[in-house]
Amino acid sequence: EIVMTQSPLSLPVTPGEPASISCRSSQSLLDTNGVNYLDWYLQRPGQSPQFLISYVSNRASGVPDRFSGSGSGTDFTLKISRVEAEDVGVYYCMQARQTPYTFGQGTKLEI
Amino acid sequence: EVQLVESGGGLVQPGGSLRLSCAASGFIFSSHWMNWVRQAPGKGLEWVATIKQDGSEKHYVDSVKGRFTISRDDAEKSLYLQMNSLRVEDTAVYYCARGPNFGGRVDFFDYWGQGTLVTVSS
Numbered sequence: 644e645i646v647m648t649q650s651p652l653s654l655p656v657t658p659g660e661p662a663s664i665s666c667r668s669s670q671s672l673l674d675t676n677g678v679n680y681l682d683w684y685l686q687r688p689g690q691s692p693q694f695l696i697s698y699v700s701n702r703a704s705g706v707p708d709r710f711s712g713s714g715s716g717t718d719f720t721l722k723i724s725r726v727e728a729e730d731v732g733v734y735y736c737m738q739a740r741q742t743p744y745t746f747g748q749g750t751k752l753e754i
Numbered sequence: 755e756v757q758l759v760e761s762g763g764g765l766v767q768p769g770g771s772l773r774l775s776c777a778a779s780g781f782i783f784s785s786h787w788m789n790w791v792r793q794a795p796g797k798g799l800e801w802v803a804t805i806k807q808d809g810s811e812k813h814y815v816d817s818v819k820g821r822f823t824i825s826r827d828d829a830e831k832s833l834y835l836q837m838n839s840l841r842v843e844d845t846a847v848y849y850c851a852r853g854p855n856f857g858g859r860v861d862f863f864d865y866w867g868q869g870t871l872v873t874v875s876s
Contacts, residue, residue, distance in 0.1 A: 682862045684799070691849060691869055692791075692799060697862040735799055739861050742813045744801040 645670045645738050649747035656754055662723040664750045666736035671716045682738040683712060683721050686749075687732040695734075696721070728754060756780040756865045758850045763870030770840050770874070776833040776850030776867055784828035787853030787860045790835050792846035793869070800846075803835065804853065804860050818844075840874045847871050 646669040655663045672679045681697040694703045699710040699719060709724040723730055733749040762774040774790070790802040803824040804813045812824055823836040835852055848870055851863035 680861060684863075686799075691866040692863075693866065694862060694864045697864075703864060733798075737799075737801075737863075739859070742801075742804070743815045744804075744860065746799040746801070749798045 645672075645740060645745050646745055647745050647747040649734075649736060650749050651704050652748060652750055654750055654752045656726045656752060658728060658754060659725050662726050662730075662752060664721045664734055664736075664752075666714075666719040668719075668722070668738055670740070671717075671738045672738050673716050674740060679715050679719075681712075681714070681719050681739045682739060683710075683732055684735045684737060684746075685730075686733050686735065687729075690732075691736065703731055705725075723752075726752070726754070745747045756852065758852065758867035760848065760850050760866060760867045760870035763848065763872045765873045765875065766840055767876050768840060768842055768874055771836070771838045772838065772840065772872060774835040774848055774870060774872070776851075778831045778850075780832065781852070782855070783826075783831040785855040787855075788826060788833045789851045789853055789860060789863055789865075790824060790833075791849045791851050791863065792844075792872075793849070794843075794846045797846075798809075803846070805833070807855075811860075837872070840872075842874050845872060845874045 648667045650665045680697045684692040688691040698713045736747040757779045759777045771806045805824045822841045825834045849866040852865040854859040
């Protein structure tokens with residue numbers, strides 16, 4: 644099983660300031676086809692998770708461009724260029740390289 | 755508009771059974787991988803099971819293998835999770851989540867339902 648580790652687990656931020664979340668995997672998420680199978684999800688308070696980013700850096704439809712993803716292999720980062728109030732919630736990274744698909748512990752972003 | 759609506763959750767005793775359903779609309783259900791993901795109270799997300807478009811592939815997290823069965827009815831546009839021999843640790847909100855309509859794998863979960871709560875307690 645691939646273990647996903649996020650840091651920090653809690654991230655206090657100020658609106659308008661940048662934020663960054665790290666995600667590390669216990670095994671490489673880079674497949675032989677050259678694709679890294681790493682996704683990001685946001686769960687706002689009281690809501691279901693929503694899809695943000697796939698393949699490390701591909702933003703889902705409707706996701707603002709202030710969200711960006713980077714990394715390869717075992718080290719990945721989600722960045723928010725300027726945090727807005729609606730960005731509050733828990734962010735999860737997830738590996739889709741192999742089953743069982745596994746999530747990080749979550750990073751709680753709070754303003 | 756893509757919609758996934760789960761139902762079937764509730765209170766069940768340890769050792770009991772429950773069948774969850776997920777009604778899909780707004781997309782071609784038969785073309786997509788479909789999945790169940792759960793979240794224990796106050797905890798993070800855990801992938802539970804996945805089924806391929808034609809039902810020919812099913813995958814499960816080890817903790818539910820032999821107890822849970824994922825299935826689908828494309829004519830009814832519905833996804834199911836039959837849960838047997840339930841344990842206290844199966845208590846969670848169970849989400850139905852849509853996977854891609856391409857490729858031979860689940861690369862992401864792009865739409866999620868609102869979830870249904872399963873409580874296993876005596």
